Amino acid sequence: xxxxxxxxxxxxxxxxxxxxxxxxxxxxxxxxxxxxxxxxxxxxxxxxxxxxxxxxxxxxxxxxxxxxxxxxxxxxxxxxxxxxxxxxxxxxxxxxxxxxxxxxxxxxxxxxxxxxxxxxxxxxxxxxxxxxxxxxxxxxxxxxxxxxxxxxxxxxxxxxxxxxxxxxxxxxxxxxxxxxxxxxxxxxxxxxxxxxxxxxxxxxxxxxxxxxxxxxxxxxxxxxxxxxxxxxxxxxxxxxxxxxxxxxxxxxxxxxxxxxxxxxxxxxxxxxxxxxxxxxxxxxxxxxxxxxxxxxxxxxxxxxxxxxxxxxxxxxxxxxxxxxxxxxxxxxxxxxxxxxxxxxxxxxxxxxxxxxxxxxxxxxxxxxxxxxxxxxxxxxxxxxxxxxxxxxxxxxxxxxxxxxxxxxxxxxxxxxxxxxxxxxxxxxxxxxxxxxxxxxxxxxxxxxxxxxxxxxxxxxxxxxxxxxxxx
Amino acid sequence: xxxxxxxxxxxxxxxxxxxxxxxxxxxxxxxxxxxxxxxxxxxxxxxxxxxxxxxxxxxxxxxxxxxxxxxxxxxxxxxxxxxxxxxxxxxxxxxxxxxxxxxxxxxxxxxxxxxxxxxxxxxxxxxxxxxxxxxxxxxxxxxxxxxxxxxxxxxxxxxxxxxxxxxxxxxxxxxxxxxxxxxxxxxxxxxxxxxxxxxxxxxxxxxxxxxxxxxxxxxxxxxxxxxxxxxxxxxxxxxxxxxxxxxxxxxxxxxxxxxxxxxxxxxxxxxxxxxxxxxxxxxxxxxxxxxxxxxxxxxxxxxxxxxxxxxxxxxxxxxxxxxxxxxxxxxxxxxxxxxxxxxxxxxxxxxxxxxxxxxxxxxxxxxxxxxxxxxxxxxxxxxxxxxxxxxxxxxxxxxxxxxxxxxxxxxxxxxxxxxxxxxxxxxxxxxxxxxxxxxxxxxxxxxxxxxxxxxxxxxxxxxxxxxxxxx
Numbered sequence: 001x002x003x004x005x006x007x008x009x010x011x012x013x014x015x016x017x018x019x020x021x022x023x024x025x026x027x028x029x030x031x032x033x034x035x036x037x038x039x040x041x042x043x044x045x046x047x048x049x050x051x052x053x054x055x056x057x058x059x060x061x062x063x064x065x066x067x068x069x070x071x072x073x074x075x076x077x078x079x080x081x082x083x084x085x086x087x088x089x090x091x092x093x094x095x096x097x098x099x100x101x102x103x104x105x106x107x108x109x110x111x112x113x114x115x116x117x118x119x120x121x122x123x124x125x126x127x128x129x130x131x132x133x134x135x136x137x138x139x140x141x142x143x144x145x146x147x148x149x150x151x152x153x154x155x156x157x158x159x160x161x162x163x164x165x166x167x168x169x170x171x172x173x174x175x176x177x178x179x180x181x182x183x184x185x186x187x188x189x190x191x192x193x194x195x196x197x198x199x200x201x202x203x204x205x206x207x208x209x210x211x212x213x214x215x216x217x218x219x220x221x222x223x224x225x226x227x228x229x230x231x232x233x234x235x236x237x238x239x240x241x242x243x244x245x246x247x248x249x250x251x252x253x254x255x256x257x258x259x260x261x262x263x264x265x266x267x268x269x270x271x272x273x274x275x276x277x278x279x280x281x282x283x284x285x286x287x288x289x290x291x292x293x294x295x296x297x298x299x300x301x302x303x304x305x306x307x308x309x310x311x312x313x314x315x316x317x318x319x320x321x322x323x324x325x326x327x328x329x330x331x332x333x334x335x336x337x338x339x340x341x342x343x344x345x346x347x348x349x350x351x352x353x354x355x356x357x358x359x360x361x362x363x364x365x366x367x368x369x370x371x372x373x374x375x376x377x378x379x380x381x382x383x384x385x386x387x388x389x390x391x392x393x394x395x396x397x398x399x400x401x402x403x404x405x406x407x408x409x410x411x412x413x414x415x416x417x418x419x420x421x422x423x424x425x426x427x428x429x430x431x432x433x434x435x436x437x438x439x440x441x442x443x444x445x446x447x448x449x450x451x452x453x454x455x456x457x458x459x460x461x462x463x464x465x466x467x468x469x470x471x
Numbered sequence: 472x473x474x475x476x477x478x479x480x481x482x483x484x485x486x487x488x489x490x491x492x493x494x495x496x497x498x499x500x501x502x503x504x505x506x507x508x509x510x511x512x513x514x515x516x517x518x519x520x521x522x523x524x525x526x527x528x529x530x531x532x533x534x535x536x537x538x539x540x541x542x543x544x545x546x547x548x549x550x551x552x553x554x555x556x557x558x559x560x561x562x563x564x565x566x567x568x569x570x571x572x573x574x575x576x577x578x579x580x581x582x583x584x585x586x587x588x589x590x591x592x593x594x595x596x597x598x599x600x601x602x603x604x605x606x607x608x609x610x611x612x613x614x615x616x617x618x619x620x621x622x623x624x625x626x627x628x629x630x631x632x633x634x635x636x637x638x639x640x641x642x643x644x645x646x647x648x649x650x651x652x653x654x655x656x657x658x659x660x661x662x663x664x665x666x667x668x669x670x671x672x673x674x675x676x677x678x679x680x681x682x683x684x685x686x687x688x689x690x691x692x693x694x695x696x697x698x699x700x701x702x703x704x705x706x707x708x709x710x711x712x713x714x715x716x717x718x719x720x721x722x723x724x725x726x727x728x729x730x731x732x733x734x735x736x737x738x739x740x741x742x743x744x745x746x747x748x749x750x751x752x753x754x755x756x757x758x759x760x761x762x763x764x765x766x767x768x769x770x771x772x773x774x775x776x777x778x779x780x781x782x783x784x785x786x787x788x789x790x791x792x793x794x795x796x797x798x799x800x801x802x803x804x805x806x807x808x809x810x811x812x813x814x815x816x817x818x819x820x821x822x823x824x825x826x827x828x829x830x831x832x833x834x835x836x837x838x839x840x841x842x843x844x845x846x847x848x849x850x851x852x853x854x855x856x857x858x859x860x861x862x863x864x865x866x867x868x869x870x871x872x873x874x875x876x877x878x879x880x881x882x883x884x885x886x887x888x889x890x891x892x893x894x895x896x897x898x899x900x901x902x903x904x905x906x907x908x909x910x911x912x913x914x915x916x917x918x919x920x921x922x923x924x925x926x927x928x929x930x931x932x933x934x935x936x937x938x939x940x941x942x
Binding site for chain 2: 058059061062063065066069070071072073074086087088128161162163164167191194195197198199200201202203204205206207208209210211212213215216219223225226229230232233234235236237238239240241244245246247248250251252
C-alpha cells in the first residue's frame with residue numbers, strides 16, 4: 001500500500017474526484033517500487049510498437065486525410081507516421097493508430113486498454129511541453145492509475161449500458177498525465193476532471209460493425225489534453241464530477257438500487273492489487289496478436305506442439321475446454337481481419353502451423369491458405385463448467401491434442417502469458433517490439449528508440465526521442 | 472407532411488439512421504414553405520446575436536487562451552471574437568460563446584438548444600468550404616431537423632440518465648450540416664452518424680455546479696465536423712448506429728422494458744409538428760434573457776404593468792401561480808449571474824422596474840440595486856395544480872398583481888412569447904439582436920450583418936459575411 005493512497009488519519013473515504021486528484025499531485029517516482037517501474041518501461045515500448053505498426057492501417061490513413069483537409073498542421077511528430085501536427089491531432093492520430101490491431105495492453109478489472117490512450121498523450125504533450133523522461137514516466141503511471149481505477153469502479157456496469165471503457169475512462173487518464181506535466185494543484189485537476197466528464201464518449205457499436213472503436217483511445221487522448229488546458233486557463237468544471245448525483249459514474253454506470261454508492265467508493269482500491277500497488281504494474285501485455293480470450297488456449301497449444309515437436313499433419317484433433325465468455329469465440333469465422341483475430345479455430349490452426357500468432361498471420365493470403373484453414377475443422381470448442389466457475393478471477397483454458405497415432409496430450413493454462421503474474425520474457429517482448437517497428441521506421445531507429453525507452457528516466461531529450469519514432 | 476419524409480410506398484418504417492440520412496440528402500429549399508424559411512432566417516440572426524454577445528464571457532476567454540497555447544491558429548473568424556482559427560476550433564469557440572447566457576433558442580420536445588450547436592457549425596464550416604447563402608440555409612434546416620428529431624426521440628429518458636441533449640443530439644445535427652455542404656450520399660452520411668455516435672458527450676453536472684455545460688454546443692459542433700470529414704475520407708462507422716442494439720439511442724436513453732422500440736421509431740415524426748413540417752419552424756426564441764420557465768410569468772407581468780402603467784411603488788404584491796417544474800424557480804436567489812437568470816423573484820422585480828428583462832439587468836450592479844431587490848419580497852410563488860395538469864403541452868402561468876390602492880389585476884399566459892404559435896414581433900427581434908451585437912462589433916457592422924442574414928439565400932459571399940461578424 002502506497003502511503004500516498006490515503007491520508008493516515010482518514011476516517012471517512014473522500015470522494016473519488018479528490019482521492020484521484022491527490023494521488024496524481026502527490027505522485028513521486030521515488031515511492032514507486034522497482035518491479036512497477038520495470039513493468040512501466042516495458043508497457044511503454046510495447047505500446048509504442050502498437051502505435052508504430054498501426055500507423056499504416058486504413059483508419060489511420062483516413063484520419064490523416066481528414067486532418068490534412070481540416071487543420072493547418074503543426075510541429076509534433078507521431079510514431080510511425082509522416083507529417084507534423086498540433087498536439088491534439090498528434091495525440092488523436094497516435095491513439096487511433098495504436099488500437100484495433102489487437103496488439104495493445106490491457107487492465108482486466110476495467111475491461112480497458114490504457115496504453116493506447118495514455119502513451120500517445122504523454123508523447124504528444126511531452127513534445128509540446130518539452131518535458132524530460134522522468135516526467136514522462138510519472139505522467140504515464142498517473143494516467144494508467146486514474147484510467148484503470150475509474151474503469152474498474154464502473155466495469156462491467158458501463159459495458160452493459162453500452163459504453164466502452166477505453167475512451168470514457170481514458171479521457172480522465174489523459175487529463176491526469178497532462179496534470180503531471182503542468183504541475184497542477186488539486187483544485188485545477190479536479191476542475192479538469194469536471195470538464196473531462198462532459199467530453200467522455202465512445203459506445204459499443206463495434207459489436208455490430210464499423211471501425212469507430214479504433215478512434216476511441218485517440219478521442220480520449222485529445223479530449224484529455226483539451227480538458228486539462230481549459231481548466232488551467234480558468235474554465236471551471238464541477239470539482240466532484242465523478243461521484244456527484246448528476247456526475248460521471250452515476251450517468252455512465254447507473255444509479256439504480258444495485259449500483260455502488262458512488263459517493264463512498266475507495267476508488268484507489270477498485271480493481272484490487274495483484275503484484276503491484278499501481279494499475280500499471282498489474283496490466284497485461286499481449287504476446288499473441290489476437291483477442292486476449294484466446295491467449296490461454298494458444299499458450300497451451302503452442303507449448304504442446306513445441307514440446308512434442310508435432311507437425312500439423314500429425315494432429316488428429318484439438319479439444320478446447322474454456323469458460324463461457326470464451327466459448328463464443330469458437331463460433332467465429334475468419335472472413336476478415338477482425339473476425340480472424342477473434343476466432344479460436346483460425347488462431348488454433350495458426351498455432352499448429354506457425355507455433356506463434358503474429359500480425360502477419362492474419363493477412364488475406366494467410367486467411368486463404370488452404371492447408372492451414374483445412375485444419376480449423378480439427379478444432380472442437382466446448383464449455384467446461386469447472387473452468388467457467390473460476391472466470392474472471394482467472395482465464396482458465398484446457399487444450400487436449402489427439403495425435404493420429406493415438407496419443408492424447410493435455411495442458412491447462414489458468415493465467416496466460418503476458419499478465420503481471422506471468423510476464424512475457426524480456427527477449428520475447430523485444431522480439432515483438434522489433435517485429436512491429438523495424439518494418440516501419442527501420443531497424444536502426446527502432447533499436448535506438450528501444451534503448452532510450454528502456455532507460456526512460458535518464459532521457460533528457462524527449463523531443464528527440466519522439467522524432468526518432470516518426471517517419 | 473413533406474414528401475421527402477417517407478417514401479410513398481414504405482410499408483415498414485426504416486431505421487432512424489436511414490430515415491435521417493435520406494431526409495438530409497434529399498432536402499431541397501424549394502420544398503420548404505415560406506413560413507418555415509422566414510422562421511429559419513430569424514433563428515439565424517437571433518443565434519448570431521447570442522454568439523456575438525457571448526464572446527466576451529469568462530468561459531470564452533478561457534477557451535481562447537487554451538486554444539492559443541495548444542494550436543497554431545488558422546484563417547477562420549468567429550462571431551464577436553478576435554483571432555482566426557482552424558475550422559474545428561472556430562466552431563468550438565462559437566458554440567461555447569453562444570450558450571450559457573440564457574439567450575439561445577430551443578426545441579421544447581427535445582429539451583435542447585439547436586441554434587448554438589448548428590449555427591457555429593454552418594458559419595465555420597461554411598467559411599472553410601466557401602459555400603453560398605443558399606447552402607448555408609439548407610445546412611441549417613438539416614442540422615436543426617436531425618438534432619431536434621433525435622433529441623425528441625430520447626427526451627426525457629436521456630435526461631433522467633444524466634445526459635444533456637444539446638451536445639449529444641447536437642453532434643448529429645452538425646454532421647448533417649456538413650453533409651449538406653459536401654453533398655454526401657446516404658452511405659457516407661450514415662457512416663458519419665456512426666462515428667458521431669462515439670463522439671456524443673455532455674452530462675448534467677451543471678445541476679450541481681461548474682461551467683461545463685457552456686462548452687457543450689461547441690463540442691457538438693467541432694465533433695460533428697470531424698465525424699463528417701473522417702467518414703468522407705473512408706473511416707467507416709456503423710451504418711445503423713442510431714437504432715442498433717448496441718447503438719446510440721439504446722445506450723443514451725436505455726433499452727429497458729418501458730423504452731421505445733428503437734428499431735421501429737418514425738424518427739422524423741418524433742416531437743410532432745406545431746406550425747411547420749420542420750423542427751426549425753417549431754423552435755422557440757427567447758425574448759427575455761433568462762430561463763424559459765420564467766417567460767410566461769414575465770409576459771403576464773410586463774403586460775399588466777405596461778397596460779396599467781404601474782410604477783413599482785404602486786405594487787403591493789405579485790402572486791405567481793405556476794406548474795410544478797416552475798415552482799422551484801421561486802426559491803432560487805440572485806447571488807450570481809446564473810442563479811439570478813433562474814430566479815422568479817429577481818426577474819419579476821426586474822420586470823416591475825424595467826418592463827423588460829435584458830442581459831444588462833443581471834450585472835453585479837443590477838443584482839445589488841437595493842430598490843429593485845427589496846421588491847423581490849413582494850413576489851409570492853405557488854403551485855397551481857390545474858396549470859400543472861397542462862404542462863408540458865403548455866407552459867401556463869397566472870400572475871396577479873395587487874396594487875397599494877387595493878386593485879387586483881390578473882393575466883394567464885399559456886404560450887409564452889417566442890414560440891412558433893406566439894412569435895416575437897419582427898421589430899422586437901431586431902431590437903434584441905441590435906442590443907446584443909452593436910456593443911461588441913459596432914452598430915454599422917451589426918446592421919450590415921443583419922441585412923445579409925435576412926436575405927441569406929441571396930448572399931454569395933458567406934466568407935465576407937462571417938468576417939463582418941468578427942472583430
